[in-house]
Amino acid sequence: MGPIAALERVVHCLDRAHEGGFKAKAFVRALEVVRATPPAELERRAADGTLTDLDGIGDSTARLISEAISGQVPAYLTKLEATTTVPLTEAGATYREALRGDCHLHSRWSDGGATIEAMARTAIELGHDYMVLTDHSPRLTVAHGLSKERLDQQLADIVVLNEQLAPFRILTGIEVDILEDGTLDHDDAVLAELDVVVASVHSKLKMERAEMTERMVRAVASPHVDILGHCTGRLIGKRDQSRFDPDYVFAACAAFHTAVEINCRPERLDPPRELLRMAIGHGCWFSIDSDAHATGQLEWQPHGCDRAAECDVPLERVINAMGADELLGWASAA
Ligand SMILES: [Zn+2]
Numbered sequence: 531m532g533p534i535a536a537l538e539r540v541v542h543c544l545d546r547a548h549e550g551g552f553k554a555k556a557f558v559r560a561l562e563v564v565r566a567t568p569p570a571e572l573e574r575r576a577a578d579g580t581l582t583d584l585d586g587i588g589d590s591t592a593r594l595i596s597e598a599i600s601g602q603v604p605a606y607l608t609k610l611e612a613t614t615t616v617p618l619t620e621a622g623a624t625y626r627e628a629l630r631g632d633c634h635l636h637s638r639w640s641d642g643g644a645t646i647e648a649m650a651r652t653a654i655e656l657g658h659d660y661m662v663l664t665d666h667s668p669r670l671t672v673a674h675g676l677s678k679e680r681l682d683q684q685l686a687d688i689v690v691l692n693e694q695l696a697p698f699r700i701l702t703g704i705e706v707d708i709l710e711d712g713t714l715d716h717d718d719a720v721l722a723e724l725d726v727v728v729a730s731v732h733s734k735l736k737m738e739r740a741e742m743t744e745r746m747v748r749a750v751a752s753p754h755v756d757i758l759g760h761c762t763g764r765l766i767g768k769r770d771q772s773r774f775d776p777d778y779v780f781a782a783c784a785a786f787h788t789a790v791e792i793n794c795r796p797e798r799l800d801p802p803r804e805l806l807r808m809a810i811g812h813g814c815w816f817s818i819d820s821d822a823h824a825t826g827q828l829e830w831q832p833h834g835c836d837r838a839a840e841c842d843v844p845l846e847r848v849i850n851a852m853g854a855d856e857l858l859g860w861a862s863a864a
């Protein structure tokens with residue numbers, strides 16, 4: 531393992547442990563520096579102890595780089611591997627073992643931190659057969675949402691990657707914004723091209739209850755929408771759930787063949803338990819998605835699996851427990 535691989539793995543482990551603080555930023559910075567420095571220079575500096583003269587390399591990152599160059603697994607990485615694994619209950623493990631893919635994740639094309647290829651290779655390591663790439667749509671400018679032109683470029687890249695990564699499959703998709711009136715942030719023709727469409731509310735989360743209900747139902751009823759993303763929009767401890775009539779929205783999800791996402795991000799865990807139970811009562815489909823913005827976050831599915839087990843989500847209603855072809859069939863039947 532060279533210094534780049536070691537640092538990448540450190541960043542991965544810190545991400546899966548949801549550590550976004552100073553330490554994680556220092557390692558991301560060190561990784562950039564190491565990528566930009568010729569290997570021969572790194573070796574020379576490791577030998578004469580001058581790695582810390584490089585801007586962005588401190589004592590602990592220098593030690594890690596030196597250990598990696600000398601052919602050892604860095605001690606700090608060994609510690610992280612052991613201490614950052616994502617916990618999973620026994621009941622949740624039944625769900626996790628059944629999952630064949632992940633239907634909501636981001637790459638550097640929008641606001642993710644990793645390339646499509648890095649996300650795919652991690653998904654392969656996690657045992658997945660496929661992933662649906664769902665970068666943001668144009669209206670979400672803070673997240674560099676994809677215009678039709680950029681989406682077309684991304685689709686061309688995916689064709690090439692799929693040839694390299696087979697039999698693993700990257701399915702095409704988007705996390706399309708649900709606009710204020712319930713219309714979607716791409717034309718029907720654009721959405722129709724994609725394998726799986728996640729639709730989410732990201733703006734005006736505090737709108738009045740009846741208005742929000744109509745907004746969500748209109749999106750859920752679109753024949754192109756396959757999954758309703760993080761339905762309440764809550765951020766635990768930071769932002770309340772938006773208000774809507776869950777009976778109406780979940781009945782629409784069931785009627786229009788739109789899965790309710792079980793969002794696995796630790797700060798979201800959306801829907802909350804009582805709403806998840808209501809959705810089960812309505813006979814909804816579900817998708818247990820990481821909503822990962824970095825490779826380490828692809829390991830977050832256990833959070834949603836535990837939640838699914840706790841609320842007794844019927845496993846046969848979980849769409850990403852299907853194989854890729856079955857999922858595509860399910861999505862096009864919508
Ligand atoms: Zn989202």
Ligand SMILES: [Zn+2]
Nearest residue numbers: 634636705821
């Ligand atoms: Zn997302």
